[in-house]
Amino acid sequence: MPICEEPQALRLLEIARTIWHDAGEVTKKSLAERLGMSVSSISRLTDELERMGVIVAVGTHPSSGGRRPAVLGINASLGYTIGLDIGGANTRGIAADLNHQLSSTIRMPTAQALESSDNLLNLERMVRRVINAGALDPHLLHAIGVAISGVIDTNAGICRFCPNIRGFIDLPVRHYLQDRFGVPVIVDDSVRAAAVAEYKFGLAKDMPNFLRVAVGIGIGAAIMLDGQIYRGVDGTAGELGHIQVREDGERCNCGNRGCLEVLASGPAIVRRAQQSMAEGIQTSLETLVKRGQKLTVEAIAQAARQGDKMAFYIMNRTGEYLGIAIATALNLLGVQDVIIGGGVSQAGPILLDAIERTIRFRVMPALAPKVRVHATALDDLAAARGAAWLAAEQLFLPQALAQGHSILDIAGRIQPARNTHHLPQPIQGA
Ligand SMILES: [Zn+2]
Incomplete structure (x- = not known):
């Protein structure tokens, strides 16, 4: 039975959402400031959320004197969400509790089948593998996020096309x-999920505007504007790899x-x-x-670092091509921060310096001195973590109340004894 969509439930959900968003950093005082309410009103609501088993005190805040205020988090025993990241070569899966702590991780080569039904079955198996790898209770899985390297229609939850994965x-x-x-399922592009991870856990924590670029088997980008991912018509935004950088260049699969x-x-x-060696x-x-x-990007980048002229030319020129498109x-967009991820981003300073230098030459003078190019500080699980985060977000949205899968509903199902009184009376003057 969904908890009814009354104002009180919406208010509790909003507070739970704020606590979830910044798990481990929120106190009653900071909640009151952020939501424009009095501390006593907030306290009545957080007390109710604690009684329902939705939130718990997860520590104390270091304050300058007196009693240290409690830091609030979501009750981790309520369960977890799963994030998958399906790439052209490799697949990763993680489970994270509702305070963003990882409880299971798996990595394996991407299974590729010609038939859609086989590919869907493979995704289902991946979810079960993540559950088994962490010895998790399948009943405590509350949402799934799937990140795929391709053109993804997030609204429809459909993977339209993946140039580098067969049958998708x-x-x-x-x-x-x-x-x-x-459970609710969200589907998004891998680089967008990685951008969400950058914003929540990586270099972009205080950057509401940035471009996250992934350079690997393919090249894609995610656009974060005012803390929101911009997806474009049917999810088609961010196709950085298909910006033309040489008019007479080779034919592309697009x-x-x-x-x-x-x-x-x-x-x-x-x-x-x-080609250069053949010449x-x-x-x-x-x-x-x-x-x-085998000739690999890693080997070429290493040769470039050791002073090999041909390898240096190739890595430097690669950075210039990337710089042209990124500029x-x-x-x-009028954005100044660029975060580079994907396998090729590990090639080192020759590539990154060439990217930054080329961007500075090519962007408008007012933007040029502000441009900053960063190599990602996150590991290869970034997109899977972002997908799990996007999945968890579904539990805190107002529509989750009507659909019966909000965090309040989950607490009611898992800890029914605590929730026999149902919802409290509306708070006067809150
Ligand atoms: Zn193309």
Whole structure:
């Protein structure tokens, strides 16, 4: 039975949401300031949330004297959400409690099947693997977030197309997983989920506006504006990899020529190195190839750091191509912070310096001195963590009350004894 959508329930949910959002940092006083209410009104509401088992004191705040105020968090024993990140090569899955602490992680090569039904079944198996890996109670799973590297229609919960994953075409991910697990499911693009993780747990904690770029097998970007992800029509925003950077460039799988992705993605970097070697340009990488080792972005970046001219030229030029496309985006958005992630971002300072230098040359003079390019500080679980966060958010939205899956409903189901009085009387003057 959903807890009815009365103002009191909405108010409790709003407070629970604020506590969840900044779990481990919120006190009654900071809540009162943020929500424009008196501390005594807030106390009555937080007391009620504590009685319902929704929130608990998770520590004390270091204050300058007197009694240290309690820091509030969501009751971690209520359960967890799961985030999956399906990439072109690798898949990661995590479970996190409602205070954002990880309780299970898995990594494996991405399973790719031609049939949609097999791909959906693989996603279902991934969720079960995350549950099993953490020895978690399946009844305490409350929402699932799935991040996929591709064109994702988040509103419809459908993966439209993935250039680098076979069979992920018009895949009804939300409908299928919701049906299997009976919990809310959110589907989004991997780089957008990673941007959410940057904003919540990474370098962008105090940056409401930034561009998160992922450079790996493909190239994509997420646009964060005023603390909100901008998704565009049917989720098509952020296709940085398909900005043209060379008019006479190679054909791209999108149908155009000279897109950033055919010049600066991981496979493109390797291909350009192979072409240079075929043209007879001297490089230390020859020895590696002669030994039968695979030419990788990592090997090229390492050779560049050790002073190999060809490798340096390739990594530097890659940074310039990226810089051209990113500068175009920054001029359009008026954003100054860029966070680079994905496998290629680990290539080191040669690449990052070339990106930043090129951006400064190409953005408007007023923006140029403010531009900052950062390599991500998060690990490869960033998108999975972002997906789990987006999933958890579903439990704190007003519509969750009507649908019966709000955090108040969950507490009522899991700790019914505490909730026999149902909701309190409306607070006078709150
Ligand atoms: Zn393209």
